[in-house]
Amino acid sequence: MCRICYLYSFNSCRFHMFVIKDILFNLLFSVLIFISGWWLSSVVGRWFRRAVSFSSHIDVTVVPMLSSLIVWSIRILTSITVLARFGVQTASIVAVLGAAGLAIGLALQGTLQNIAAGIMLLLLRPIRVSEYISLNSGEEGTVQEVGLFLTKIIQPDGIHLTLPNSMVWNSTINNFSRNSVRRVDIPVYLRYEEDIDFAIRVIMDVVLANSYLLHDPEPLVKVVEYRNSSIVINVRVWSDSSKYWDLRWSLYNEIWKALNKNGFKVPFPIKEIN
Structure with a gap:
């Protein structure tokens, strides 16, 4: 009788040791799968970013979002695989995730609006x-x-x-960058007693000498407005979008220098008091 009890206890102990070893093996293997999947997702994400940088057919604007989708898809698949190792039914997980997604979606409407x-x-x-x-x-x-x-x-x-x-x-x-060309409008103010035709010729000479200027469309220098103490001449020219500020700054600088050199004065407001 004691021998039978001893054998039973020995076999029971061996069985429990086997179960513990199996659990530890599954746990270790699951941890390795999880770490490997997480590492793989990061590697694939970085590889995708580098790969699309060499392609002229993929807009770089979509790269961050596509990279995030790829990374998290791999991570979610890895998590489901790990749970399946422990006998968890993946169909139940999908159902729970769907219900949780609906609840989270109702709670985070603003966040979902940002995603959409x-x-x-x-x-x-x-x-x-x-x-x-x-x-x-x-x-x-x-x-x-x-x-x-x-x-x-x-x-x-x-x-x-x-x-x-x-x-x-x-x-x-x-x-401001979508079109290849942009228009620059610069107002120039002159006194009423100035020679307007001469001023327009001086301004046009400065405009045509500018290296940032596009000659198509044709540059225009025209009188556009009469004010209380000045006549307004509008300088309308075109440039490449990348050269917009270079053209604008250079014209503001060169036009006034040319007008000042030719004797034109800055108009000041004048009031007559009787």
Whole structure:
């Protein structure tokens, strides 16, 4: 009888040791799968970013969002695989995730709006990376990234600005970089006693000598307005979008220097008191 008890206890102990070893093996293997999947997702994400940088057919604006989708798809698949190792039914997981997704969606409507707005920004592409834009709410700068939730732009003074995608999508967007050419309008003020025709010739000579100028469309220098103490001449010229500020700054500098050299004076407001 004691021998039978001893054998039973011995076999029971061996069985429990086998179960413990099996659990430890599954746990170790699951940890390795989880770490490997997490590491693989990061590697694939970096590889995807580098790969698309060599392709001229993929807009760099969509890269951050596509990279995030790839990374998190691999991570979610890895997590489901790990749970399946422990006998968890994946169908139940999908059902739970669906219910949780619905609840989270109702609780985070604003966040989902940002995701939807980000998708629309990437599909319709009113803005792209490296383009200079301004919104009707006052924000402006160069687009750095359009992500899943946020749009990042760099302002002219170097400040980094992060905006929710829904705010960008719901705003009127002025895109200053989309067209290849831009028009520059510069007002020039002259006194009534000045020779206007001579002033127009002087200004036109300065305009035509500028290296940033596009000759098509043709530059125009015309009188556009009469004010109380001055005549307004509008200088209307065109340049490449990348040379807009170079042309504008150089014309402001050169036009006044040429007018001053030819004896033109700055008009001042004059009041007659009787």
